[in-house]
Amino acid sequence: MTGTAIKNWQSVQQEVLNRINSRVWKPGELIPNEAELASEFGCARATVNRALQNLADSGLLERRRKAGTRVATHPVRKATLDIPVIRNEITGKGYSYRYALIKSETIVPPSDMVARMRLKPNEKCLHIIGLHMAHGEPYVFENRWININVVPDVFGVDFSEQSPNEWLVENIPFTSGDIAFSALTAGTFEAGMLSCKLGEGLFVIDRSTWKHEGAITSVRLVFAPGYRIHTEI
Amino acid sequence: MTGTAIKNWQSVQQEVLNRINSRVWKPGELIPNEAELASEFGCARATVNRALQNLADSGLLERRRKAGTRVATHPVRKATLDIPVIRNEITGKGYSYRYALIKSETIVPPSDMVARMRLKPNEKCLHIIGLHMAHGEPYVFENRWININVVPDVFGVDFSEQSPNEWLVENIPFTSGDIAFSALTAGTFEAGMLSCKLGEGLFVIDRSTWKHEGAITSVRLVFAPGYRIHTEI
DNA sequence: GAGTGGTCTAGACCACTAA
């Protein structure tokens, strides 16, 4: 006997996981269809469906109508990262938070940024550079461009009080966005901002957000040495 | 009138998104309960539930029993990253793939690795260093420790033919794992492996996988300069 | 205690797609 009753979708999922891990169902193999599993487990098909769909979302199963459900051979694992507001990320670690505005200007962005934000030629943007500090130490520096046509309200905001990161999150909802993680070699500018050595490897996040085809903002976050993002899989 | 009929959970989700983005429902605000929305949209409560649950998973709504559903004030955005097998990542970009085994030895790991994998003192591990190449160029180098007590089968494998990355994914299912992203400054070893300049900033992934409290493997992947991970949010 | 979301059920129909 199984020992524990199978009555909810979590236990169905657990039982399916067990069969995958113990090789009862091998990679690439077809597993019984939802109706059969439902009758075996003594639950409704919808319950089995919920469990299998969840596992398919995590990449462990591959499902196709008519073809059935298979155990994935090369499971493409999915890692989910939380992207918090920087203030919360810092205070959440138990450090004090401080933000310093370094520069604020309204200028025409460099060509790579014009391309990325799909701006018109010679269209000006608000360019803001700021530094987030944890416990008085530089934590991450923020190099941001804001599309003033999409977000005209920015001119009424005092970004020496509140970082653009927070103001945008609270006030400008976005419909889509993209994010990239990479590494960068510290030049004189980065080293000066983060008070680290020249040539040090730094972690970088590039993020752009959009509101119905119009770029709201594009930002580069360069983190102080030692920063890491961690998650479970 | 809404124009489009609301009959399935996707359209319910879209309509809710619209109301959030257009500030009909403001951040922090309580939205109507599932039963009310169901009757407004003319669908079953389960359909509304599916839509709202999905939005709560993405961090846009906060739901609590009895307290109801609120629009998140500081939405903790979630980014989902695919972690493919390295061969597939490279061939998926249209490059040819090649793997070279650099070193394979059975030794006692350094103390930080003993701690991370929760090994017994003086317990030996299989230590494998290899290089994955794309289009003949170094792409990422893999520094891996494998727990031979949990995975005794590794001794029957020829890791000059198949990278441990692939072999483990195909043969050793894991029950949990963790992954971390960071940056590193290239030392002589890294620069030599990846044929890049000394002191260059490199992207790093550290990953460990577990099988019921026993560490299977712990690996550090150091990527060649220019590598980036990208995803939508 | 009462109101809310979380889930299960049994049945139904639909959408996709392999054969």
Next chain:
DNA sequence: TAGTGGTCTAGACCACTCG
């Protein structure tokens, strides 16, 4: 064309938690 997963429904009960 037939078999599979995807989804909707109406109703029910439960679990949690706020007041």
